[in-house]
Amino acid sequence: MSGSSWDVERIRKDFPILHEEVHGKPLVYLDNAATSQKPNVVIEALVDYYAKQNSNVHRGLHQLSERATEAYEEARVRIQRFLNAAHSREIIFVRGATEGINLVAQTYGRRAVRAGDEVVITALEHHSNIVPWQMLCEEKHGTLRVAPINDAGEVDFEAYEALLGERTRLVAIAHVSNALGTILPVHRMSETAHRRDIPVLVDGAQAAPHLCVDVQALDCDFYTFSGHKTYGPTGIGVLYGKTELLEQMPPFHGGGDMIKSVSFEKTIYNDLPYKFEAGTPHVAGAIGLGAALGYLEDLGLDRIAAYEHELLVYATDRLSSLPGVRLIGTARDKAAVLSFVVEGVHAHDVGTILDLEGVAVRAGHHCAMPVMTRFDIAATTRASLALYNTREEIDLLTRGLGKVREVFR
């Protein structure tokens, strides 16, 4: 696809924050892996909900409650479509990917993992796909096994396969690495695990905004992502799980909405997905997320991925040509994330200087300290791109890096 068929200037008009200034300069927002900006349709959906629909869901007999319930459940169906899940009951609203992973660890994990059992992850994981499994393994006296990565930041597939064994109870892997941008061969990894009857959880926080996700084609057992990284509101996310697994699992939180009947002697839990949605949910967030996914579908996930790839190629080319700049993470299959180090300059100093130029990037360990350790660095500067970024913004990034060199000459 050529850049000309992607009308980025028109798209930028949909995002009011992109017209803000920082330090007196136009904002160049390249921190999308941390959180993405929100289009008007999402902001309007939130306002509209609170102005015209706000009510509790699954409760009231009154008209407003029916409106709110309808909008909330419509959002669930939209998410089902977005992930190509077989049933809407397989879509559970959570606060974000972190909660999705913790839910599986604390329900499925606590039942499945016994002393001596193993959970397999990769060396690319975000802390949120490490720590919940560490906590589980500590409690159950299990072992966390880690598939290594090569110098390009790709999973060593043979080593991964060798880790799968009799005691493996679950595989938990990122779809896309937040620190390096590597796209993992999730389908292949899942197939390999399934040959040994091991279920697979995929942390899709960095994939959902950028790739076409089809949970049935990937054949993963769990898939989770965060609304706020997918152009939607904060505080809302999704956990997808296969019906047969979700039905076996005990509830996560106890409370209202997750029950059919309660007495002091016995509580009957509600059906899916409500069994996992205790308490009043983030109704506005779910509706906002539905609007965000609608926006992405209108643009076309394939077209988004193609445009972002084009930007990645351009940015990789530009950054590689800068003296003293070294890219960390050079996987063949990569999302639009550029993690790099500048020789002799700490990432924090790079981040501050870029910020003064109006360029927002992330500097640090990106909640993936083991990745930094693997590459023997303390931190990187990370520019993560989104569908509204432009080549001109990449040029401003490289110009900012020129300033870094000037200061630290």
Next chain:
Amino acid sequence: MSDLRELYQQVILDHNRKPRNFRTLTSPTGRAEGYNPLCGDRVTVEVALEDEVIRDIGFQGSGCAISKASASMMTAALKDKTVAEAEETFGRFRAMLTESGSNGEMAGRLDKLAVFAGVREFPSRIKCATLPWHTVHAALAGKTEPVTTE
């Protein structure tokens, strides 16, 4: 560039490039580690006290230009000072970076350390500048737990 030059003053860049007292001591009386989990800055400060006077001081570690220069200039400023003087300087330094109002006067009494006044305008960087000071504070107090800025 004015904000930029305000933060990255030449003397800061110089100390970053050629840090002073960047070494371990042969017989330290106190030692502490500091860590900023936000950016991964790590610093170890060692002191050799004699009758409440800092006879020798050195640091090791890795971090951004601000934290490295701050550690370097701190060691230079604290050598041959009493523990009480060191603590007083730390108090002034922290006040210069975090309290509004008395900025000019504070900076005057901090002598060379006043070059860090520009860090005030960068809230996310204040901890970079204060990390070595929190660490020396722990080393002087004989604490063994690592110090973190969080």
